[in-house]
Structures are given as structure tokens and as C-alpha cells.
Amino acid sequence: MADWILYGMPGSLYTAKARSYLRKQGLSVEERAPGDPRFTGEIIPVTGRWIVPVLQDPDGAIVQDGADIIDHVEARGAAVRSAYPADPVARVISLIFELFGGEGLLRPAMHYRWNFDADNLPFLERDFVNALFPGADAATRAGVFARSSGLMRKAAVGFGVTPDSFAAVEASYLDFLDRFDAHLAAYPYLLGDAPTIGDYGLIAPLHAHLSRDPHPSALMKRRALHVWRWVERMTTRDDDAGEYLAVSPPALTALASPTLAALLGFVAEDYLPEAEAMVAWLNAWLSEQPADRLAGPVDRSVGRMTFPWRGLALTVMVMPYRLWLLQRIQDAADVLDAEQAAALAGLLGPAGLSSLLSARVSRRIERRAQREWWAA
Numbered sequence: 001m002a003d004w005i006l007y008g009m010p011g012s013l014y015t016a017k018a019r020s021y022l023r024k025q026g027l028s029v030e031e032r033a034p035g036d037p038r039f040t041g042e043i044i045p046v047t048g049r050w051i052v053p054v055l056q057d058p059d060g061a062i063v064q065d066g067a068d069i070i071d072h073v074e075a076r077g078a079a080v081r082s083a084y085p086a087d088p089v090a091r092v093i094s095l096i097f098e099l100f101g102g103e104g105l106l107r108p109a110m111h112y113r114w115n116f117d118a119d120n121l122p123f124l125e126r127d128f129v130n131a132l133f134p135g136a137d138a139a140t141r142a143g144v145f146a147r148s149s150g151l152m153r154k155a156a157v158g159f160g161v162t163p164d165s166f167a168a169v170e171a172s173y174l175d176f177l178d179r180f181d182a183h184l185a186a187y188p189y190l191l192g193d194a195p196t197i198g199d200y201g202l203i204a205p206l207h208a209h210l211s212r213d214p215h216p217s218a219l220m221k222r223r224a225l226h227v228w229r230w231v232e233r234m235t236t237r238d239d240d241a242g243e244y245l246a247v248s249p250p251a252l253t254a255l256a257s258p259t260l261a262a263l264l265g266f267v268a269e270d271y272l273p274e275a276e277a278m279v280a281w282l283n284a285w286l287s288e289q290p291a292d293r294l295a296g297p298v299d300r301s302v303g304r305m306t307f308p309w310r311g312l313a314l315t316v317m318v319m320p321y322r323l324w325l326l327q328r329i330q331d332a333a334d335v336l337d338a339e340q341a342a343a344l345a346g347l348l349g350p351a352g353l354s355s356l357l358s359a360r361v362s363r364r365i366e367r368r369a370q371r372e373w374w375a376a
């Protein structure tokens, strides 16, 4: 029996982040489906809700959330390749891609999964039900898939994926694929020769949805071979990077590369407007909340906001979890010395991304007991 247990699904976005990280640590991990009776019996009573991924460590401790899982393994000293770059500037850059990957790429992930039914649906039906209800009979399978896919289609709309935005979501994703592909032509990972937290953020949408579901999988293989190979690399324990001829470009070369600058520019165009609008919305919302409304665990979504995105007005859910990921970036930037801060500014300024560090919410958010909470 494995020492570590990961509850998750092959088709789950956030499971991919945790799974990839655990594999890169070479840990012996048993993956269990949420349809396993132990998920209902042992896990849900601790998490208080149906959600994956969940890690159970060798001492039985239970941790929900991709980022918390990574930090838990690091804190136990079980990481052989830390997700966090030693260079403090690289660390901030990497955390930016954790936020952008896990949250900013949700629109293409959901669009390419749920709006190409002819290609995707037969695969998704089997893949979902096998994890949610292993061994279910035909009638049960149809009901299980109808329920879960209905929830996910609704979530896609909540992320701003509607017929009005389909064309812009596709154009934006193709632009991202081209930029990431150009970067990976020279580097096996985002920051060079080792996977970091930014890679783990990016693998979330790029594995389960965008490389695995039939329609976007074909698109990725056709258009962005290096990205496809990076996905393969991110799902193995070793580096699977033969095409780089064993020349490991040092991380700091990748950091200063024009192709990384192009990716940062993409984050500025594609995600900064949403991050800034979220911060402004939350500040206004917080100023109106009576203290007792902020005392309990924070809801996944606390409202809806409309913001300008690629010439459209997108209406999306406001999810405080994203603020927590943004805080991780800002906290890492706040500890830089003057020289490091100047180096970071030299990367963010030209990309148009400087305000990601200054967009701050008046109240901090923290994670404890498997949830987000507003800090006192």
C-alpha cells in the first residue's frame, strides 16, 4: 500500500496540479476516486463538502486544496524538488503563473470541454461516471453524468463563457498556446530546468481539459507540440525531456527570455483586468458587510461582477480563493530587497503587469480548516 493517498479524478482540473507535484516528488501515491466509499466515509466529514483534490498523508492528516497540498508536502520535508524557486524574483514570477494557470485559463478549459459535445461527450460521460460512481448501471450512469455535467456547464457561464465570448475565448487561447509553445521550444519547464509552482498552476487546465478531452487534445497536438510534450513531462516522475539534448538551460536564463516576457504580457492582457476588477469589487463589497457576515468560512463565490475583457463586458463570479492566490504573489514580492524588487519591476513593467502587485484588498484572506476565511 502507498504511503500517500490522493483523492481526485482524471478529468479534474485541480487534481492535476496536486498529482503532477506529487509525481515529481517521486512519492508513492495511491489515487482514489471520489466514488470510493472511503471518500464519503472518511474525507467528506473532514472537508465538510464534496471537493477534490484531497491528500491523506502517511500520518492520516487530510488536506484539501492544490496549493495547500503542495505546501503540506514541502512543510513535511517530503519534497525532493521544491515547487518554490530558490531565487526570490523567480519565485514571484512562478506564483503569478500559479494564479493565471489555475484561474485565468478556466475560460478556455471550460469552453473546450463543454461546447464541443460531438467530440467530447462520449469520452466525458465514461470518464466522469467511472470516477464518480464506479460500476454504476446504465440508468444510473446517465443520471450521474446529467447532474455533474449540468453543474459544470453552469459553472462555465459563471466564468464568463457564453456564446458572446466563445470567439474571444478561442482567439485568446490560441494566442496563449502559441506563446507557451515558443517558450517551451527552448525550455523544458516554465523557468528552465525544473518544474515550479507556476508549472503546477498551468498544468491544472492544460492537463485534464485542454490536453485530455478529445477536441482540445487534437488542437493542442496539431498546434503546439511543445506544450503537448510539456503536459506529458508534467505527468511523469522524471523529466522526459530528451529533445532538449540534456542541455539544461539555467532557470535564470528562462526568467530573462523574450518568450517569458511574451507570456507575462499575455497575463497582463488576459487576466490583469479581471484581477483588478475583482480587487475593486471586493473592496467595495467588504466595506458594506456587517462584521458577523465576515466571521464564518468564505463562500466560494460572493457575487458577480462585470469587467471589460477583450472588447466585451464579461460577467463572472467573484471568487475569494483567487484573492488568496494573489496574496501569495504579493507576499513573495513584499519580502524582496531593493535590488530584487528592481529586477522584478524590470520584468513586470515592460509586460504591463506591475499593478498586479499593487492591486490589494483591504482585508486579508487566509486558509485554515480546509476553507478560506477573512482575516481578523
Ligand SMILES: N[C@@H](CCC(=O)N[C@@H](CS)C(=O)NCC(=O)O)C(=O)O
Binding pocket: 012, 013, 014, 015, 050, 051, 052, 053, 064, 065, 066, 067, 321
Ligand atoms: N481551490 C480548490 C478548488 C478545487 C475544485 O474546485 N475542485 C473541483 C474539481 S476540479 C471540485 O471538486 N468541484 C466540486 C464542487 O465545487 O462542487 C483546489 O485548488 O483544490
